[in-house]
Amino acid sequence: MEFIQQTFNILADLLVVMILLRIVLSWFIRDNSNTFMRLLHDATEPILAPVRRALPRLGMIDLSPIIVFLLIELIRDLVNSLL
Numbered sequence: 001m002e003f004i005q006q007t008f009n010i011l012a013d014l015l016v017v018m019i020l021l022r023i024v025l026s027w028f029i030r031d032n033s034n035t036f037m038r039l040l041h042d043a044t045e046p047i048l049a050p051v052r053r054a055l056p057r058l059g060m061i062d063l064s065p066i067i068v069f070l071l072i073e074l075i076r077d078l079v080n081s082l083l
Contacts, residue, residue: 005083012076019044019065 022040029037051071052064 001083005080008079009076012072015044015047016069016072019048019068023065 018040022037022044025037025040031037047068048064051067052062055063055067
């Protein structure tokens with residue numbers, strides 16, 4: 001059980017880091033053909049897009065990463081308490 005818990009926590013941490021990288025690098029790299037940015041986009045967009053669609057528009061401010069961070073932590077706490 002501990003192996004499953006550690007694996008889940010590592011994957012959750014990896015997802016958080018990838019979203020953070022996407023946010024920070026998007027301020028500096030505007031090139032959509034950049035391979036690394038494309039990889040980050042393809043890996044995180046399936047998680048961010050549904051949350052983005054559910055949230056009301058706030059101009060150019062995208063709150064979906066914050067909501068996803070909160071959801072990841074809630075799911076992590078739930079999984080860790082069950083295991």
